[in-house]
Amino acid sequence: MTQKIKELQIELINSSPNTIKGMWFAARNCYEREGLKKLELTYTPEKAIDLLKNVYKLSHLSIFEQSFYQFNINGLSRSCLAQMTRHRIGWSYAVQSQHFQKHDDFSYKSLEQYYSDQQEMNYFQLMEDINKFYKDALAHGIPRYIAREVLPNSTSVNMIVSTNLRALDNFWKLRSGKENTPEIRKVSRKFYNLVIEKDKGLEEIIRYPC
Numbered sequence: 001m002t003q004k005i006k007e008l009q010i011e012l013i014n015s016s017p018n019t020i021k022g023m024w025f026a027a028r029n030c031y032e033r034e035g036l037k038k039l040e041l042t043y044t045p046e047k048a049i050d051l052l053k054n055v056y057k058l059s060h061l062s063i064f065e066q067s068f069y070q071f072n073i074n075g076l077s078r079s080c081l082a083q084m085t086r087h088r089i090g091w092s093y094a095v096q097s098q099h100f101q102k103h104d105d106f107s108y109k110s111l112e113q114y115y116s117d118q119q120e121m122n123y124f125q126l127m128e129d130i131n132k133f134y135k136d137a138l139a140h141g142i143p144r145y146i147a148r149e150v151l152p153n154s155t156s157v158n159m160i161v162s163t164n165l166r167a168l169d170n171f172w173k174l175r176s177g178k179e180n181t182p183e184i185r186k187v188s189r190k191f192y193n194l195v196i197e198k199d200k201g202l203e204e205i206i207r208y209p210c
Contacts, residue, residue, distance in 0.1 A: 015070065027051055107155075
């Protein structure tokens, strides 16, 4: 097996069609007796952003649950997967299975730090040895769900993640700091960049914590 280092890739594949407008409708609906049709006549993006700024400052965060984002994550390590799935409220995960899929010649992430060039070479050799062990196990009839136990935490995984802005805001606050691993900090920042790229003006409401 040649080195199969996989770089982390994240893309936004689905989302609310107009997140800011949808959250504004939800917030205004709390106070507007006449309903959606009258609200539609008074909507402007500027009004929506101003109102949602105040809603956020007042921590009326249930309004931010009125949103939807779906991400495709490719090349995440199993180690980072374990960290991500600690986030449960407002999150849904569909993860590539090591139970049903073969992972011979698996891809993996490189470590962020080595103490020497030799140690880095040893790491790649270790991945090669694990791959040989795994393939040999399968070749001799060991079921995938047993053979997979030898696969390392650095094995790459693909997953689909769905969430909302309230859950994302909590994720950004918890996962942007230097006490976190470099990998999950990359995930956090990429989520934010993708969200504000899609929903212009959202960066005025929710700032990235750093």
